[in-house]
Amino acid sequence: MTDHTHKNCKALLGLLSEYIDGELPAELCKEIEKHLEGCDNCRIVLNTTRRTIDLVRVPADENIPTDVRERLFKRLNLDDFLLPKS
Protein backbone atom coordinates (compact mmCIF):
# COMPACT_ATOMS: atom_id res chain seq x y z
CA MET A 1 0.00 0.00 0.00
CA THR A 2 3.04 2.29 0.03
CA ASP A 3 2.28 3.91 -3.32
CA HIS A 4 -1.42 4.08 -2.65
CA THR A 5 -2.60 7.63 -3.05
CA HIS A 6 -5.90 9.12 -4.06
CA LYS A 7 -4.13 10.36 -7.17
CA ASN A 8 -3.55 6.76 -8.26
CA CYS A 9 -7.22 5.93 -7.75
CA LYS A 10 -8.26 8.79 -9.96
CA ALA A 11 -5.76 7.78 -12.64
CA LEU A 12 -7.06 4.22 -12.53
CA LEU A 13 -10.62 5.38 -12.77
CA GLY A 14 -9.82 7.27 -15.97
CA LEU A 15 -8.50 4.04 -17.49
CA LEU A 16 -11.09 1.69 -16.01
CA SER A 17 -13.24 1.26 -19.13
CA GLU A 18 -10.28 0.54 -21.36
CA TYR A 19 -8.83 -1.85 -18.77
CA ILE A 20 -12.12 -3.76 -18.62
CA ASP A 21 -12.31 -3.86 -22.42
CA GLY A 22 -8.75 -5.20 -22.65
CA GLU A 23 -7.52 -2.25 -24.67
CA LEU A 24 -4.51 -1.22 -22.58
CA PRO A 25 -0.88 -2.24 -23.12
CA ALA A 26 0.45 -5.00 -20.86
CA GLU A 27 2.80 -2.66 -18.99
CA LEU A 28 -0.04 -0.40 -17.95
CA CYS A 29 -2.21 -3.37 -16.96
CA LYS A 30 0.57 -4.54 -14.64
CA GLU A 31 0.68 -1.14 -12.96
CA ILE A 32 -3.06 -1.13 -12.57
CA GLU A 33 -3.06 -4.62 -11.09
CA LYS A 34 -0.36 -3.60 -8.63
CA HIS A 35 -2.54 -0.71 -7.49
CA LEU A 36 -5.60 -2.95 -7.28
CA GLU A 37 -3.78 -5.35 -4.95
CA GLY A 38 -3.46 -2.63 -2.36
CA CYS A 39 -6.70 -0.72 -2.89
CA ASP A 40 -9.95 -2.33 -1.75
CA ASN A 41 -12.11 0.50 -3.03
CA CYS A 42 -10.69 0.41 -6.55
CA ARG A 43 -11.06 -3.37 -6.60
CA ILE A 44 -14.72 -3.02 -5.63
CA VAL A 45 -15.29 -0.36 -8.29
CA LEU A 46 -13.66 -2.61 -10.90
CA ASN A 47 -15.65 -5.72 -9.91
CA THR A 48 -18.98 -3.93 -9.68
CA THR A 49 -18.42 -2.09 -12.97
CA ARG A 50 -17.60 -5.38 -14.71
CA ARG A 51 -20.73 -6.95 -13.23
CA THR A 52 -22.82 -3.94 -14.25
CA ILE A 53 -21.74 -4.44 -17.86
CA ASP A 54 -22.47 -8.21 -17.64
CA LEU A 55 -25.96 -7.49 -16.35
CA VAL A 56 -26.91 -5.28 -19.28
CA ARG A 57 -25.66 -7.64 -21.99
CA VAL A 58 -28.57 -8.77 -24.08
CA PRO A 59 -29.48 -12.45 -24.35
CA ALA A 60 -28.44 -13.81 -27.76
CA ASP A 61 -31.86 -15.27 -28.49
CA GLU A 62 -33.86 -12.10 -27.86
CA ASN A 63 -36.17 -11.11 -30.72
CA ILE A 64 -38.67 -8.33 -31.33
CA PRO A 65 -42.26 -9.27 -30.48
CA THR A 66 -43.98 -11.05 -33.39
CA ASP A 67 -46.75 -8.44 -33.66
CA VAL A 68 -44.22 -5.59 -33.84
CA ARG A 69 -42.41 -7.42 -36.65
CA GLU A 70 -45.68 -7.99 -38.50
CA ARG A 71 -46.69 -4.33 -38.29
CA LEU A 72 -43.23 -3.29 -39.51
CA PHE A 73 -43.45 -5.51 -42.59
CA LYS A 74 -46.99 -4.28 -43.32
CA ARG A 75 -46.00 -0.63 -42.90
CA LEU A 76 -43.22 -1.13 -45.44
CA ASN A 77 -45.55 -3.02 -47.79
CA LEU A 78 -43.38 -6.09 -47.45
CA ASP A 79 -45.93 -8.38 -45.87
CA ASP A 80 -45.56 -10.85 -48.71
CA PHE A 81 -42.13 -11.58 -47.20
CA LEU A 82 -43.58 -12.11 -43.76
CA LEU A 83 -42.58 -15.74 -43.44
CA PRO A 84 -41.95 -17.16 -40.00
CA LYS A 85 -38.55 -15.97 -38.88
CA SER A 86 -35.97 -18.77 -38.92
Place this chain on the structure above:
Amino acid sequence: MINTTTQSFSIEALRAGDRAEFALLMDAYSTPIYRLGLKMLGNAQDAEDILQNTFLNALTHLSSFEGRSSISTWLYRIAANEALMLIRRGKSNVNIEDLQSENSDDVIMPETFIDWTILPENELLSVEAKNALDTAIKKLPESLRVVFILRDMEEISIKETAEILNLTEVNVKTRLLRARMALREGLSAYYGERTPPKEKQ
Protein backbone atom coordinates in the same frame (compact mmCIF):
# COMPACT_ATOMS: atom_id res chain seq x y z
CA MET B 1 -28.10 -10.18 -29.50
CA ILE B 2 -28.62 -11.58 -32.95
CA ASN B 3 -25.54 -12.02 -35.01
CA THR B 4 -25.69 -9.29 -37.60
CA THR B 5 -22.01 -8.73 -38.06
CA THR B 6 -21.34 -11.79 -40.19
CA GLN B 7 -24.36 -11.29 -42.43
CA SER B 8 -23.69 -9.33 -45.58
CA PHE B 9 -26.15 -7.69 -47.91
CA SER B 10 -25.96 -6.81 -51.56
CA ILE B 11 -25.91 -3.02 -51.70
CA GLU B 12 -26.55 -3.20 -55.44
CA ALA B 13 -29.67 -5.31 -54.89
CA LEU B 14 -30.90 -2.99 -52.13
CA ARG B 15 -30.34 0.11 -54.23
CA ALA B 16 -32.04 -1.53 -57.19
CA GLY B 17 -35.14 -1.95 -55.05
CA ASP B 18 -34.86 -5.69 -54.36
CA ARG B 19 -37.67 -6.15 -51.84
CA ALA B 20 -36.57 -9.62 -50.74
CA GLU B 21 -33.12 -8.27 -49.85
CA PHE B 22 -34.68 -5.39 -47.94
CA ALA B 23 -36.86 -7.85 -46.01
CA LEU B 24 -33.73 -9.76 -45.04
CA LEU B 25 -32.11 -6.51 -43.92
CA MET B 26 -35.13 -5.74 -41.75
CA ASP B 27 -34.99 -9.16 -40.13
CA ALA B 28 -31.30 -8.76 -39.39
CA TYR B 29 -31.59 -5.34 -37.76
CA SER B 30 -35.13 -4.93 -36.48
CA THR B 31 -34.39 -6.52 -33.11
CA PRO B 32 -31.40 -4.33 -32.14
CA ILE B 33 -33.09 -1.20 -33.55
CA TYR B 34 -36.30 -1.89 -31.64
CA ARG B 35 -34.25 -2.48 -28.50
CA LEU B 36 -32.33 0.78 -29.04
CA GLY B 37 -35.65 2.61 -29.21
CA LEU B 38 -36.99 0.80 -26.17
CA LYS B 39 -33.96 1.62 -24.05
CA MET B 40 -33.66 5.19 -25.33
CA LEU B 41 -37.32 6.12 -24.93
CA GLY B 42 -38.44 3.64 -22.31
CA ASN B 43 -41.71 2.62 -23.91
CA ALA B 44 -42.89 0.16 -26.55
CA GLN B 45 -44.95 2.59 -28.65
CA ASP B 46 -42.06 5.01 -29.19
CA ALA B 47 -39.73 2.09 -29.87
CA GLU B 48 -42.08 0.83 -32.58
CA ASP B 49 -42.30 4.30 -34.14
CA ILE B 50 -38.50 4.52 -34.20
CA LEU B 51 -38.28 1.06 -35.76
CA GLN B 52 -40.77 1.83 -38.52
CA ASN B 53 -39.41 5.31 -39.22
CA THR B 54 -35.86 3.98 -39.42
CA PHE B 55 -36.72 1.49 -42.16
CA LEU B 56 -39.05 3.89 -43.99
CA ASN B 57 -36.25 6.43 -43.95
CA ALA B 58 -33.72 3.82 -45.08
CA LEU B 59 -35.96 2.68 -47.92
CA THR B 60 -36.46 6.26 -49.10
CA HIS B 61 -32.76 7.12 -48.99
CA LEU B 62 -31.17 3.87 -50.13
CA SER B 63 -30.51 5.29 -53.57
CA SER B 64 -28.29 7.94 -51.99
CA PHE B 65 -26.45 5.48 -49.73
CA GLU B 66 -22.89 5.72 -50.97
CA GLY B 67 -21.41 2.87 -49.02
CA ARG B 68 -18.86 5.06 -47.27
CA SER B 69 -19.94 3.44 -44.03
CA SER B 70 -21.29 -0.08 -43.57
CA ILE B 71 -25.02 -0.63 -43.94
CA SER B 72 -25.27 -1.38 -40.20
CA THR B 73 -23.55 1.91 -39.28
CA TRP B 74 -25.92 3.73 -41.60
CA LEU B 75 -29.03 2.07 -40.14
CA TYR B 76 -27.96 2.63 -36.55
CA ARG B 77 -27.26 6.28 -37.37
CA ILE B 78 -30.78 6.73 -38.72
CA ALA B 79 -32.23 4.95 -35.69
CA ALA B 80 -30.18 6.95 -33.18
CA ASN B 81 -31.26 10.15 -34.87
CA GLU B 82 -34.90 9.09 -34.80
CA ALA B 83 -34.60 8.31 -31.09
CA LEU B 84 -32.86 11.57 -30.24
CA MET B 85 -35.36 13.59 -32.23
CA LEU B 86 -38.23 11.90 -30.46
CA ILE B 87 -36.66 12.53 -27.05
CA ARG B 88 -36.13 16.16 -27.83
CA ARG B 89 -39.38 16.69 -29.64
CA GLY B 90 -40.59 20.16 -28.97
CA LYS B 91 -37.11 21.58 -29.28
CA SER B 92 -36.47 22.46 -32.89
CA ASN B 93 -33.82 20.95 -35.15
CA VAL B 94 -32.04 18.87 -32.58
CA ASN B 95 -30.33 15.74 -33.82
CA ILE B 96 -27.21 13.64 -33.60
CA GLU B 97 -24.94 16.59 -34.39
CA ASP B 98 -25.87 18.14 -31.07
CA LEU B 99 -24.16 15.31 -29.24
CA GLN B 100 -20.85 16.89 -30.15
CA SER B 101 -21.50 20.12 -28.37
CA GLU B 102 -22.18 18.47 -25.06
CA ASN B 103 -18.89 18.53 -23.28
CA SER B 104 -18.98 16.68 -20.03
CA ASP B 105 -15.57 15.11 -19.73
CA ASP B 106 -15.27 14.99 -15.95
CA VAL B 107 -14.95 11.50 -14.57
CA ILE B 108 -17.78 10.65 -12.21
CA MET B 109 -16.10 9.78 -8.92
CA PRO B 110 -17.46 6.64 -7.26
CA GLU B 111 -19.28 7.18 -3.99
CA THR B 112 -20.48 3.71 -3.06
CA PHE B 113 -17.97 1.02 -2.20
CA ILE B 114 -20.01 -2.09 -1.53
CA ASP B 115 -19.04 -5.35 -3.20
CA TRP B 116 -22.50 -6.50 -4.20
CA THR B 117 -21.07 -8.94 -6.75
CA ILE B 118 -21.13 -11.55 -3.96
CA LEU B 119 -24.94 -11.60 -4.05
CA PRO B 120 -26.51 -14.81 -5.41
CA GLU B 121 -27.52 -14.81 -9.09
CA ASN B 122 -31.23 -14.96 -8.31
CA GLU B 123 -30.93 -11.65 -6.48
CA LEU B 124 -28.76 -10.08 -9.16
CA LEU B 125 -31.14 -11.15 -11.91
CA SER B 126 -34.50 -10.62 -10.18
CA VAL B 127 -37.29 -8.71 -11.92
CA GLU B 128 -36.94 -5.97 -9.31
CA ALA B 129 -33.21 -5.72 -10.04
CA LYS B 130 -33.91 -5.45 -13.77
CA ASN B 131 -36.31 -2.61 -13.04
CA ALA B 132 -33.64 -0.89 -10.96
CA LEU B 133 -31.26 -1.25 -13.89
CA ASP B 134 -33.80 0.15 -16.35
CA THR B 135 -34.42 3.09 -14.02
CA ALA B 136 -30.69 3.77 -13.82
CA ILE B 137 -30.39 3.62 -17.64
CA LYS B 138 -33.33 6.01 -18.00
CA LYS B 139 -31.64 8.50 -15.67
CA LEU B 140 -28.58 8.78 -17.91
CA PRO B 141 -28.47 11.89 -20.09
CA GLU B 142 -29.33 10.80 -23.64
CA SER B 143 -25.85 11.66 -24.91
CA LEU B 144 -24.42 9.02 -22.55
CA ARG B 145 -27.34 6.61 -22.84
CA VAL B 146 -27.02 6.20 -26.59
CA VAL B 147 -23.29 5.47 -26.33
CA PHE B 148 -23.86 2.97 -23.55
CA ILE B 149 -26.64 1.15 -25.42
CA LEU B 150 -24.64 0.82 -28.62
CA ARG B 151 -21.40 -0.22 -26.94
CA ASP B 152 -22.43 -2.26 -23.92
CA MET B 153 -25.83 -3.64 -24.84
CA GLU B 154 -25.32 -4.18 -28.55
CA GLU B 155 -21.57 -4.76 -28.25
CA ILE B 156 -20.75 -2.48 -31.16
CA SER B 157 -17.07 -1.49 -31.30
CA ILE B 158 -15.83 1.90 -30.11
CA LYS B 159 -14.87 2.71 -33.71
CA GLU B 160 -18.30 1.93 -35.15
CA THR B 161 -20.09 3.66 -32.27
CA ALA B 162 -18.02 6.76 -33.05
CA GLU B 163 -18.97 6.49 -36.74
CA ILE B 164 -22.66 6.04 -35.95
CA LEU B 165 -22.79 9.06 -33.67
CA ASN B 166 -20.31 11.16 -35.59
CA LEU B 167 -18.12 11.51 -32.51
CA THR B 168 -14.40 10.94 -32.01
CA GLU B 169 -13.33 7.62 -30.48
CA VAL B 170 -11.93 9.53 -27.49
CA ASN B 171 -15.31 11.14 -27.01
CA VAL B 172 -17.07 7.77 -27.14
CA LYS B 173 -14.67 6.33 -24.57
CA THR B 174 -15.19 9.29 -22.23
CA ARG B 175 -18.95 9.01 -22.45
CA LEU B 176 -18.86 5.26 -22.04
CA LEU B 177 -16.84 5.58 -18.85
CA ARG B 178 -19.23 8.21 -17.48
CA ALA B 179 -22.24 6.06 -18.34
CA ARG B 180 -20.72 2.94 -16.79
CA MET B 181 -19.81 4.81 -13.61
CA ALA B 182 -23.28 6.32 -13.31
CA LEU B 183 -24.96 2.94 -13.79
CA ARG B 184 -22.59 1.31 -11.33
CA GLU B 185 -23.62 3.90 -8.75
CA GLY B 186 -27.28 3.29 -9.51
CA LEU B 187 -26.92 -0.46 -9.14
CA SER B 188 -24.73 -0.10 -6.05
CA ALA B 189 -27.50 1.89 -4.37
CA TYR B 190 -29.99 -0.86 -5.14
CA TYR B 191 -27.87 -3.94 -4.45
CA GLY B 192 -26.05 -2.27 -1.57
CA GLU B 193 -29.18 -2.44 0.56
CA ARG B 194 -29.31 -6.18 -0.06
CA THR B 195 -25.66 -6.94 0.63
CA PRO B 196 -24.69 -8.44 4.02
CA PRO B 197 -23.15 -5.81 6.34
CA LYS B 198 -19.66 -7.34 6.47
CA GLU B 199 -19.21 -6.50 2.78
CA LYS B 200 -20.08 -2.88 3.40
CA GLN B 201 -17.40 -0.42 4.42
